[in-house]
Amino acid sequence: MGARLVVSALLLWILTTKIGDSWNEAVPDATPRTLAWLGGALLLTLAGVVLSAVRWSAVLDALGLHAPFKRLLSLYFAGQFMGNVLPSTIGGDALRVSRLSKDNGEPPTTFASVVLERLTGWVVLPAITLVGLAVNPGLRELGRASAIAFATAAGTLVLLVVVLTLTFLTNSGIEERLEHNDGWKRFTTAVRFGLHRLRHEPAATARILATGLAYQLILIGSALMAARALGMPAGVGPTALLAFVPAVLIAQVLPISISGLGVREGLFVLFLQPLDVPQSQAIALGLLLYVLNLVVSLLGAPAFAVGQRVRPSAP
Numbered sequence: 001m002g003a004r005l006v007v008s009a010l011l012l013w014i015l016t017t018k019i020g021d022s023w024n025e026a027v028p029d030a031t032p033r034t035l036a037w038l039g040g041a042l043l044l045t046l047a048g049v050v051l052s053a054v055r056w057s058a059v060l061d062a063l064g065l066h067a068p069f070k071r072l073l074s075l076y077f078a079g080q081f082m083g084n085v086l087p088s089t090i091g092g093d094a095l096r097v098s099r100l101s102k103d104n105g106e107p108p109t110t111f112a113s114v115v116l117e118r119l120t121g122w123v124v125l126p127a128i129t130l131v132g133l134a135v136n137p138g139l140r141e142l143g144r145a146s147a148i149a150f151a152t153a154a155g156t157l158v159l160l161v162v163v164l165t166l167t168f169l170t171n172s173g174i175e176e177r178l179e180h181n182d183g184w185k186r187f188t189t190a191v192r193f194g195l196h197r198l199r200h201e202p203a204a205t206a207r208i209l210a211t212g213l214a215y216q217l218i219l220i221g222s223a224l225m226a227a228r229a230l231g232m233p234a235g236v237g238p239t240a241l242l243a244f245v246p247a248v249l250i251a252q253v254l255p256i257s258i259s260g261l262g263v264r265e266g267l268f269v270l271f272l273q274p275l276d277v278p279q280s281q282a283i284a285l286g287l288l289l290y291v292l293n294l295v296v297s298l299l300g301a302p303a304f305a306v307g308q309r310v311r312p313s314a315p
Contacts, residue, residue, distance in 0.1 A: 011262025026284035037229035044222035062204035081300030112190035120212035125246040126153035132243030244271040
C-alpha cells in the first residue's frame with residue numbers, strides 16, 4: 001500500500017510540475033452547460049455501478065447461484081466504497097466474495113463468479129479499443145499514442161489466452177511448480193469451474209458479455225461527458241474515446257498505484273496530446289473521472305457500515 005501511494009504521488013507530482021501555471025486552461029467556468037455535462041457524467045458513473053451488479057447477477061445465475069438483485073447492488077456499492085475510498089489492501093472484490101458467500105454458503109462458486117465477472121473486461125476492453133482504431137483511420141496515425149493503444153489491447157488479449165492456457169494445462173509441470181501457490185490454485189479452479197458451466201450455457205454467456213460491453217460503453221460515455229464539461233476540442237469524440245479510454249482502464253488496474261492515480265492521468269496526456277488537448281486538460285480529465293467514481297463510491301458507505309447481513313436459518 002505504501003509503495004503504491006508513493007508511486008501515485010510521484011507520478012502526479014511529475015505531471016503537475018510540467019503544467020506549471022496552466023491550470024486555468026483545465027478548469028472550465030461553472031456555466032449551466034458545464035454543470036449539465038458534469039451531471040450527466042455523474043449519472044452515467046452511477047449507472048455503471050448498477051450495470052456492474054447486473055453483470056454479476058448474470059454470472060451468478062449462469063453458475064446456478066441466485067441472489068436478490070438488491071443484495072448484490074448493496075454489496076457492489078459496499079465494495080466500491082472499500083476499494084475506492086478506504087485505504088485497504090483487501091479490496092472491494094474480496095468484500096463481495098466474503099459477504100455473499102456467508103449468505104449462500106458457497107464460497108468457491110461465489111469466488112468464481114467474481115473472477116469470471118472481472119475476466120469479461122479482459123475480453124471486452126481490448127475489443128473496444130481495436131474497434132475504435134478500426135473505424136477511425138486517423139486514430140491509427142497518431143504515432144506513439146496509436147501504437148501504445150494497440151499494444152495494450154493486443155497484449156491484453158494475448159495475456160488472456162496465456163492465462164487460460166496455463167489454467168487448463170492440468171497435466172503440465174507448470175501447475176506442479178505453482179501447486180504451493182494457493183492464490184493461483186484458487187484462481188485456476190474458479191476459472192475452470194466457471195468456464196465449464198458457461199460452455200453449456202451459451203445464452204447466459206452472451207448475456208454476460210453483452211452486459212459487460214454495455215457497462216464499458218457507459219464508462220466511455222461518462223468520459224465523453226466529462227471531456228465536454230472540460231471544453232476539450234472536437235477531436236476528442238466518441239471514436240477517440242472508444243480507442244483510448246479502454247486502454248487507460250486496462251492500465252489503471254495494475255497494482256502499482258492507488259486507484260490508478262498518476263497512471264490514468266499520464267496515459268490521458270499521452271493519448272490526447274496528439275488531438276490538440278493541453279496537458280492540463282488531459283490531467284484534469286483523469287482526475288475528474290477519479291472524483292466522479294469517488295463520489296459514487298461514497299454512496300456505498302451505509303452498505304459497508306451495516307456489515308454482514310445475518311444469514312437466514314434454513315427452514
